Structures are given as structure tokens and as C-alpha cells.
Amino acid sequence: MSTVDTFENALDGLAVETTRLAPEAFEGVLEEVIEKPAVGTLSMESVSLEGTPVATDPTPNQLTESVTGVTGASLGIAEYGSVVLPSTSGGAEPVSLFCDLHVVVVSAEDIVPDMPTAVGTMATTLADGRESAIIATGPSATADMGALVRGAHGPKRVHVLVIEQ
């Protein structure tokens, strides 16, 4: 199984939808996946939120009123179906946290097979750069109320877009 296949498989087990797409298809797919209103912040080479219905540089009011938040992941971790969400000065952390639906964009080439590889990469990027990131695996969840419920404080649903060149 390819690393991307493993990743998709793991996400499936977490009840997370995955769409694999070419950069050219990004705008169209994104429009289908998001529920409006949507906010986002994304700095990737291959794709951009420009020209999409996603509001960038949102205000706090937009942030709390939007249904969808779109952000990028610096890494995908195939064996777990995890995405690494860097905290940015553009507000990626609240955008990925406050909306009911989180749409994550990750490049296929940034998907690594396992946790040791991911931690090794983060040691040189995150730790050396004194940055922050979240290893997010599936939607927010709790079992504190007597049964598993998705959407405790964070997103209730997650959709991952894998950009394949």
C-alpha cells in the first residue's frame, strides 16, 4: 500500500473523509466540500484560497459564525491518519478549532509513514524554530457524557484534501 493509501485508510477509520485531487481541481473541489460561511488561512505553493468563497484574514466574529474553517497541514502521518497543523500568525489555530467543519489541505509529498519520522521532522522545524503545532487525529471527541460523541469543543467533522501533483 502506498503511503497516501495508508493515510486515507487510517482517516477512513477515524470517520474522516478524504479527497485526493490535482492542484488544478482545488477550487472546484473546495467549493463542494465546504459549507458556507467559511473562513480560512492557507500558505501553500500549489494551491491558494484566492478566488474561493473562503474568507481569509477573518475577524473574530466571522470566525465564530462560520461553519467551515480551512487550513493547511505541514505533515500527514500515514499510520495514524494524523495531520500536523502549524499555529501561524495568520490564525490557523483558531480557524481549525472554532468551526464545526475543519477542511485540512495537505500535499501528498508531505505525508510521512510514521510517528518517528514526523517527530524527527518537527524536531528541526517546530522545536528549532520555537513554533507550535497540533497533531490532530480525527474530529474533536469526548466520552465524558456516557458515550462517544464527536464534536466536544472542537470540530465535529474533518475533511482532508490531499493535493497530488
Add this chain to the structure above:
Amino acid sequence: MSTDDKAAHIRRLLDTEGDSVQANTRVFNQGRYAATEDLEDYEELKDRAREIKEEAISRLPELIEELTEAVEENGGHVYLASDAADANRYITEVADDAETLVKSKSMTSEEIDVNEALEATGVDVYETDLGEFVIQVAEESPSHIVGPAIHKSREEIAELFNREFETDEPLETAEELTMFAREYLGERVKEADVGMTGANFLVAESGTMLLVTSEGNARKCAVAPDTHIAVSGVEKVLPNFEDLQPFIELIARSGTGQDLTSYMSLLTPPVSTPTIEFGSDAPLSEADGDRDFHLVLIDNGRMAMREDPELRETLYCIRCGACANVCANFQHVGGHAFGGETYSGGIATGWEAGVHGQESAGEFNDLCTGCSRCVNQCPVKIDIPWINEVVRDRINRGEAPSEFDFLVEGLTPDAEPGGVSLQKRFFGNFGTVAKLGSKTAPVSNWLAELPPSRWAMEKVLQIDRRRDLPKFADETLQEWFLAREGLSPTEADREAVLYPDTYTNYISPERGKAAVRTLESLGVRVLLPDLPESGRAPLSQGMLSTAREQAHETYAGLAEHLDAGRDVIAIEPSDLAMFRGEYEKFLPEASFDRLSAASYEICEYVYGLVTNDPEKTDVLTEGPGRVAYHSHCQQRTMGLGEYTETLLEDLNYDVLTSTVECCGMAGSFGYKEQYYELSMDVGYELEDEFEAAGQRDRTVLASGTSCTDQLDVLLERKPHHPIELIAPDLG
């Protein structure tokens, strides 16, 4: 707490909280078993985690310095608090202007009672972890270090919320309750002036913290307010970022049984996320960006624990709760009985003794029976039973001598001070009691069962009247052995010492006789020397000096046999666990290595003999037959249960193996008046398995003596040791 009060407290919890705790810990357990089974390098990850913790704690002072420098370089503040009051003073100063503060779950914050301190200065504190929120609304304390509200059922939470919040529509389902809390706490997060989190791990080199959560509330507490206070014990520091990897892969698996939690937050505060002015229409890019971060590192006894060779290991604990989840006693009563001021479960004895003092540990320490089921579950391989035994010993030494001491003084030639309770001295010296009882059997058996004797035993020793006492045999195993002729050295392929444990020798010689017959039929010349007790009984009562003495004497008695190349065979798994485990703490390394390498459990040994020479099975009693087998806790920890199961299967028996964690008896535990009902409550599960429809015809087998006693009470069928079933026919 008096024995009667303790019994009443446990009875109440069995009735009120036990069912919920049991249901929830079971889910954690099943999850953990499944999640760790899938993990190819589970053992390597645990070893690596252990090594990292050992290194971190040994270098702790310099790591704290390095961490402090890194956090300050990043623009944050570090405060090293000597104790709870010191920490609270600093925190209340930081939160001086705050009206409200939102918190994510942190046991360390519970340890210092920070909520009370903040509220006393006029700050409203909101717990945002949904379990902690339930506890806060109910004005209770956590019953589990990971799942603070696992003692409450969904129905109880719904009733609580409907009463406290007067909702328009009554809340009922888990979904409705969660969405209500999400909404309510979401508003509190937006209003809050300060956010407080704990920290699961701290990285010295970069000032990064790892927060392990699934709800997302810790993420919100860290970034929604401009001020973030993180409260953490000093022991959470690791040297390097890459050291986090084994913990990331182990902590959720060990805790809730997930592969990972939803969010593993790696924050290097103050974070670059813009500050958020909720309600504002100004874009985030225009936010002022000033974030304030305070890391409060708490000593509160930890540096002293580091200097204490026995408590030091506690500092490796990553607070996953696996030791609580796997523990049969915990499953039945939860942390409100099996816990101290803050912490609960097996490792809590170490934490409470270290941070709150021995008195807090003493309240619940006896609930650890030393069964060792937690040992293989701990992701950093802490010897949790040992910590419990050491602290029990220290508590014993601190207790005032009893007015009844003279009664057991003659019976109990132990090396303990007068403070040890009579009950503990009685069970700790059971070998001596058995020797005397056996000499005067059957008169001693009749006397012991007379009402005045039982009354006195309950009064003085707190031995529960409802328990049948073990009956001493008229002829001990050793007496029987000496009066017969065994194999001569020339007839034998090898020689072995059969360890005559107290129970086998004095109370149940049949299993010893079966072992001798089996071994001889397989070409083993058996020796049955007069050996001291192994030390298991006093160790379980926290009588370490006596246990140590017995370990030295037992080794002395076995040394020559080891020199002669003889194997040592134990029938009682808890004695073998001493030879292979605790003796490491009592004996010189070379002595321990020699004995542990040469000692075997009887069925393990027989399995080895017949595997090497399969034709030998002909002399044993083969099936077909249907059996129900309950392995002993320590036997399972040593990984030895499989030998008995496979041996029985190879001999054509159909084997049903129990899946419950424990029989509930655990040595002397179930005899004690204060624990009788808990012991039976745990035992009923085993009864359910073996009494299930279609299983009642099975012959019941158990390897441990106390398991046998418990099964004897629970079932109408009389349990036997497996060796009695497979031993060659007498005819």
C-alpha cells in the same frame, strides 16, 4: 478511618459508584489491550520511555534550568514554586485583574487546590474538560486521574444538568449533554481573561509543551485568552523534542485505549497565534499580538521524592491511569475509595506519600493487594506493587503499638516494630501460625471454628466471620514425603527441589503429593528440604524487614541445591514471583540471578519436560475432559498462565480460561473484615464466567491458593490445582 467505617465506606461505593466505574474502566481496558496488541514495538517503546524518564529525572535540576532559559528566550515567564501555597500565590498574582479563568484538565492543579485559591481572590474558575465540568457542577472530586467523572452514569449527569441549569428541554442523551456543555463552556471560553492548562510533557531544549487531549478545550484555553498559565510538576521535563515520540505513541493507548488522542498539542508559548478579541469586526491580522505566558513548575515534595530511592520511580509516571483501570479493586470501588487527597489507583500511593504525606497514602494503600496486574500495563514499567509495599512498611512503622500486641507477640517472631497492626502481623506470619495449627490439628480446626474463637478473631484480628478458615491437614506434605521412598539418584534424569510453601505443606498437601508423583514419573528426583517461608506473606502486609530476612534465609537454604545443579520448583505462583521478582531487591545480584534462572512454576516445568520428550505425556492423566481454569494474577504477570493452558490442551482437555482480572481474594485481603464485601464483589465476576450456561460441567482448576479458597466459596464444585488433574493415576 476505623475498620468498621472503612467497611461502610466501601459498601456505600460498591452500591453507588461501583457499576459506573466498572463499566468505564472496562472500556479503557479493552481499548488498551487492543491498541497495544496492534503495536509491533510496544515493549521497545516502553523501554525507551523508561530510559528517557530515568535520564530526565537524574538530570532534573539542570533540565529545569535549561527549560527556564528556553521559555524566557521565547518570551514567557517561569516560576518554580516550592509548594502549593507558593504556586497559588504566584498564580493569583498573575490572575489579579482577571474576572474569569478557563481551565483544561490538570491533576497537578487539583493537587495544589488552585481553584479554591483563585476563587478566594474573586476569580471565577470554569473547568472546560467535560468530565471535570461535571465534577465541578456536582461539587465532587475526581474519581479517576484520566476520567474524573467515570463514577457517574449518563442518567446521573443528565439529572444533575437538568437540575443545575434549568434547561428548557430536559437533556437526556450523551449527544445532548455534550452539545449543551459545548455551548455553555464555549461562551465561558470567549469571556475568559486567563486560560490555564496543565502540561503532559515539557521539552527543556525548546520550551515546548505537549498537551494530550481529545475535546479541544486545552487548545481553546491556551489560545482564546491572551494570558496562558501552565501548571506542571517539575517531573514533566524531558531533555529533547525527539524524546516525546515514545510517549506520543504510548500515552493514549495506555490511558483511554485510543491509538492517539484527537489532539496532541505541541505548544511553544507564547504562541504566534494572534490574540482574539471575541465580538470584534477587526481582522485577526490587526490584533495587538501581545500574549502573556507563565509556566508554573511545582516541586511540592517532588525533589525530595527524587532523593528517595523507593519513591523516585513514581516521578516516571505519565499519569495514564492504566494501573487503575487494570486493577480489580479499583474497578469495583473507584478512586473515591482507592485514592488519596488528589491521586487515585495503584501509583497514587507513591504520589500521595510524596506530595501530601504518608497519612493520605495510608487511607487507601491497603487496597493494593500486590497482585501485580498493573506491572505489565505501565508504559514506563514502574514497579507499582513494590511502591505500595514500601509505603505500607513506612506507615506500619509510624503507627503506634496496639494494646493487643502481647497476643501475637509469641506467635509472630518477626523483625517488625510494635506499630504493625495485629491483623497485618497475623497474616504476615501465617507460616508460624500454620505450623502451630498443623501440630494440633484437628483440634485446632475445631477450636478455630467455635463461635468464641471467631468472635475473638474478628475483634482482635478483624478476620471476617463470614470466611471459612483454612483447615490444617493432619499430615503435612513434608511428613508424608519423609515416610516414603522416592526415586534414587541413579533412576533419575535430573533433580529438583520442590519448594514446600506454607499452604501446600500445611493445608493442601494433596497438590504437593500430585506434584511429587508427576515429577518422579517424568524422571525427576524430588527433594523436599525444610525451607523457610519465601517472604511473600510479610511483604504483602508491608513488613519489609521480615520479608527481607526470609529471603536471605530461603536463599541460604537453596544455595547448595543450586550449586548441585538442581532446579527449584514452586507450586504457589506468588512464591515464584518472589524468587523471580522481589528477591532482586533483597539479594545480591548474583544470588538473585542464580535463583531466578533456576526456578520454575510446576506446570511450566512439566510443560518443559514433556515438550522435550513428547512420549512422556503417556504417564500423565490425559483427557478428554472439560475444565475451567483460573490463572493466578502474578502467574499471568510473569507470562506463565499459557504453560498450564497449553499443557492441559496438549493432554486433550477442553480449556475455558477466565478473562476477569482477578478472583478478588488476593492472599489475605479477602479475609479482612473491612474488605470482605469488596473481595466478594470482585469474585462474583469469576463466578459468572464459570457458572455460565453450558460451562457448569467443567472441572474447576486454579493455580493460586487464595484463588482456590475464593473459588471454593463461590462455586459448588471444588476447585483443584491443575497438577492434581494431570498427575499419574495412583493405581
